[in-house]
Amino acid sequence: xxxxxxxxxxxxxxxxxxxxxxxxxxxxxxxxxxxxxxxxxxxxxxxxxxxxxxxxxxxxxxxxxxxxxxxxxxxxxxxxxxxxxxxxxxxxxxxxxxxxxxxxxxxxxxxxxxxxxxxxxxxxxxxxxxxxxxxxxxxxxxxxxxxxxxxxxxxxxxxxxxxxxxxxxxxxxxxxxxxxxxxxxxxxxxxxx
Amino acid sequence: xxxxxxxxxxxxxxxxxxxxxxxxxxxxxxxxxxxxxxxxxxxxxxxxxxxxxxxxxxxxxxxxxxxxxxxxxxxxxxxxxxxxxxxxxxxxxxxxxxxxxxxxxxxxxxxxxxxxxxxxxxxxxxxxxxxxxxx
Numbered sequence: 001x002x003x004x005x006x007x008x009x010x011x012x013x014x015x016x017x018x019x020x021x022x023x024x025x026x027x028x029x030x031x032x033x034x035x036x037x038x039x040x041x042x043x044x045x046x047x048x049x050x051x052x053x054x055x056x057x058x059x060x061x062x063x064x065x066x067x068x069x070x071x072x073x074x075x076x077x078x079x080x081x082x083x084x085x086x087x088x089x090x091x092x093x094x095x096x097x098x099x100x101x102x103x104x105x106x107x108x109x110x111x112x113x114x115x116x117x118x119x120x121x122x123x124x125x126x127x128x129x130x131x132x133x134x135x136x137x138x139x140x141x142x143x144x145x146x147x148x149x150x151x152x153x154x155x156x157x158x159x160x161x162x163x164x165x166x167x168x169x170x171x172x173x174x175x176x177x178x179x180x181x182x183x184x185x186x187x188x189x190x191x192x193x
Numbered sequence: 194x195x196x197x198x199x200x201x202x203x204x205x206x207x208x209x210x211x212x213x214x215x216x217x218x219x220x221x222x223x224x225x226x227x228x229x230x231x232x233x234x235x236x237x238x239x240x241x242x243x244x245x246x247x248x249x250x251x252x253x254x255x256x257x258x259x260x261x262x263x264x265x266x267x268x269x270x271x272x273x274x275x276x277x278x279x280x281x282x283x284x285x286x287x288x289x290x291x292x293x294x295x296x297x298x299x300x301x302x303x304x305x306x307x308x309x310x311x312x313x314x315x316x317x318x319x320x321x322x323x324x325x326x327x328x
Contacts, residue, residue: 032297034280034294034295034296034297035297036278036297036298036299046296046297046299049296050296050298053295053296053298056315057312057313057315060260060313060315061257061258061260061262061313066257066258066260067258068258068259098293098315101292101293101315101316102315102316102317103316103317104316104317
């Protein structure tokens with residue numbers, strides 16, 4: 001009788017341990033990369049995607065782009081005026097990728113990629129390359145327009161509520177004459193309570 | 194006899210005015226000819242996920258510089274604030290999907306107040322669209 005009760009106690013313990021182990025193990029699954037992300041108030045993937053999409057669609061309607069002349073643009077800095085770290089390059093990279101896919105804008109080498117561009121050009125001038133097929137020095141095309149922008153945030157909070165407001169501003173400047181050809185903004189408000 | 198003649202002329206004139214006037218906004222949207230009405234067009238173009246309590250009131254489409262500009266008026270059917278998300282899918286004229294998958298865009302709908310969502314096609318290849326709305 002005693003042995004039987006010990007056995008059943010052991011069995012119950014094993015089942016409980018298995019159930020606990022099952023409950024504690026974390027499940028991994030793939031999610032929707034475009035889903036609305038609200039893990040916390042920090043600048044996140046949804047903010048980046050919203051800004052990139054909004055700016056791209058707006059820029060496609062700008063007269064200098066909509067006229068079909070496929071202007072050559074270079075990307076400059078987006079100044080981060082917020083209190084948090086934001087990879088603003090990721091925002092401009094997304095905007096550039098969408099604009100290239102639209103087929104309405106061409107991009108010239110920007111300041112960041114210039115070193116690599118020159119390095120490749122110089123490498124091709126060596127004796128190892130077929131002279132007829134190498135890229136010539138002095139044939140790069142300068143951009144007619146430059147994109148630059150900024151992102152700022154206003155954070156307010158009390159005991160119960162924290163509110164973050166982001167404002168992203170992007171501008172398209174004419175390099176030749178210094179005129180502002182297009183500008184737009186995207187506002188995002190997030191509240192945690 | 195005279196009165197019926199005048200009435201007939203009036204009807205003919207009105208019909209003439211309607212056919213030669215500017216197209217109604219929904220009529221410029223792709224697929225309207227097959228759908229026949231804004232309601233039927235919305236039923237074809239809008240998909241709902243997790244039953245958001247919203248209704249498409251109006252759809253407006255304009256083609257400008259080979260890009261399709263769309264305005265869609267949504268109405269909150271609840272008596273309180275509703276948080277939804279939406280996104281557009283884009284298609285070429287032959288039905289193939291085009292452009293990157295859009296991000297879900299969060300939207301707050303206030304009770305009794307229509308809200309217009311605006312978009313423009315991502316490229317000149319995009320000739321048709323589908324709107325997804327989820328709670």
